[in-house]
Amino acid sequence: MKYHHDDPAVATHVAHVTHRKAERLTYLESLTPSMRMAVFNELSPTLQRDVLDHAPVPFVVQLIDHFDPDRAHVYLRRITSAARRTRITNELRRELKQKVEQFTAFHVRAAHELVHFNYILLPHTTTIEEAAEAIAVHRAETGRIPEVLVRKNGVCIGEIEPRALILHPNSEPLGHATTKIHTLPHTATATDVAALAMNSAIQKIVITDASDDSVVGIVYTHEIIDLFEEKPKESLYNFAGLEENEHPxxxxxxxxxxxxxxxxxxxxxxxxxxxxxxxxxxxxxxxxxxxxxxxxxxxxxxxxxxxxxxxxxxxxxxxxxxxxxxxxxxxxxxxxxxxxxxxxxxxxxxxxxxxxxxxxxxxxxxxxxxxxxxxxxxxxxxxxxxxxxxxxxxxxxxxxxxxxxxxxxxxxxxxxxxxxxxxx
CATH class of the missing domain: 1.10.357.20 (SLC41 divalent cation transporters, integral membrane domain)
Known part of the structure; x- marks a missing residue:
């Protein structure tokens, strides 16, 4: 896939990081997490490997955490040291688990499976043709067609519906075909979750990290509604003075x-x-x-x-x-x-x-x-x-x-x- 700068600011940052090796890590650390992700994505594979191999582990963890699972896997493979790669991978899994657990705490019956990771996150300057290629690659590797999320300067701004891939010209940027998608921070309360889930016009919600707006995963509203409808049913047993595990x-x-x-x-x-x-x-x-x-x-x-x-x-x-x-x-x-x-x-x-x-x-x-x-x-x-x-x-x-x-x-x-x- 070709590189497309998110906007002129990203191009300026990329040039600075590319030509000033001594200041590379310091300069990247000075950027916001979302902008850092957008800039890193535009660097050459050689420069990316240099950052991944020499930046502090917490820095790399936060950086890779901003990408979708497919891109994260690509960048993890570019880390030269196997021990360093394993350490960063374990830390990414631990942080993701914590965020998912915090989000699913809104309901006692909510499980980790409620949050889905079958998505790709593409820059808004990516063309329709390139998006189709990314979907094909993901499907070949996972056997599933992903949700296509669109980002600008590292922040998710919407999604691409399947019909957009057909109706828009191949050369058109995703930013022109993006549909707004609803988001919730991973710290959302039960009231926040229910308010969106009960809206019949909303089918999916993107869960983001409350601290840096990176994408955590996707939840589908019909699965949330099923949870909220189960809870009164469970209480029905207690209301009638029955054991919850009693059966006909x-x-x-x-x-x-x-x-x-x-x-x-x-x-x-x-x-x-x-x-x-x-x-x-x-x-x-x-x-x-x-x-x-x-x-x-x-x-x-x-x-x-x-x-x-x-x-x-x-x-x-x-x-x-x-x-x-x-x-x-x-x-x-x-x-x-x-x-x-x-x-x-x-x-x-x-x-x-x-x-x-x-x-x-x-x-x-x-x-x-x-x-x-x-x-x-x-x-x-x-x-x-x-x-x-x-x-x-x-x-x-x-x-x-x-x-x-x-x-x-x-x-x-x-x-x-x-x-x-x-x-x-």
Whole structure:
């Protein structure tokens, strides 16, 4: 492939490094890492070998780290000393592993395989014909067609889509056919990663070194989305009080041993709701119709809590919400449940009036439903936030806890309001 200077500044630096041997390494060290890479790439093979053989190892490691795997391999082979080559190779692998591990820390299930290295990084002055040659060489060596990234002055500025190789003339520079590509530093947070991955228009993201903008690798958004969609599924087991490794065809004994502890806990919590009923047995005896509304209150309040819980779990999964910034979200949930409560109270009042039980019964039942839903929203939002703050799994049997709160609150409201307004 012919040499093409990135811009006049690169040509000036190349001339300086070429003709002033005594200042060569000092001058290269004075350049930014990305410019140093662009200049080094334009040097003759002899000068490149001189730099690779005599520059300090950390300098060479940072220099080669800027190139794509194909070019890095070429430059490593130009190092004369086998021992020096091995040392630099091991250091490159160690640094790459650290950066990949830091990036994949955004999700507990993210593996190193999420970051792909099947790419070539070409100067923006490379022609379409030369890019096609580079692709052919890469495919011959690896058996795969690479992603084609474009750099200017050592920094990735975009990619070349396959159709561009067909639609543009062979002599046209890649810079004229470059498509913008999204990048993220290897230190990106889960929120940053999710924000790009959830954009349906983005198929791939280039991961760059946060310190010098060199390319670390490429990730594909559909693989990231798969990770974020797996996490709520894992939490579903804990939410229901099941073991994560329980499966449909497990033996009956295994199912009993896996579920019993949470069912016993659930049994204990249901007695709390039963205890509330015993406190108001005289009220229930006097107004037997109240029993009809007990499952209504339990179901509506529990569903409201579960819906809120699901929203907050998703927010925690994507890193959108924490206990510190939860107040606006909680306020909106409360406003929403108040409006829903007013709607359900109106509906229940209308139903009891039409059925001949009077407006009072409907108002009491409706207000009890509204209060139960309110408690469900509070529990469904605060329980996962507090557990997450304490370092616990936010979904750890939260279904049982939320149901307990909503059942007790709803029944207390139903019988308490009935005792005050219907029996007085």
């Amino acid at each position: 065809f497990d033996s009956a004994f295994r199912k009993v041993s896996a579920r019993t502890k949470w069912l016993i806990v659930n049994l204990g919590t249901t007695f709390l709701a039963a205890f509330v009923i015993t406190l108001f047995h005289s009220t229930l005896a006097a107004i037997a119709i109240l029993a009809v509304f007990m499952p209504v209150i339990s179901g509506m309040a529990s569903n409201a809590g579960t819906q809120t819980f699901a929203v907050f779990i998703r927010g925690l999964t994507l890193g959108e919400i924490t206990l510190k910034n939860a107040l606006p979200a909680l306020r909106n949930e409360i406003l929403a449940v108040l409006m829903q409560g007013a709607l359900h109270t109106s509906i229940l009042t209308l139903i009891t009036f039409v059925l001949g039980y009077g407006v009072g019964i409907g108002l009491v039942a409706g207000l009890a439903v509204a209060f139960g839903m309110f408690v469900g929203v509070i529990a469904g939002s605060l329980i996962p936030l507090i557990l997450h703050k304490l370092g616990k799994d936010p979904a750890l049997s939260s279904g049982i806890i939320i149901t307990t709160f909503t059942d007790v609150a709803g029944l207390l409201a139903l019988f308490g309001l009935a005792a005050i307004f219907l029996l007085s």
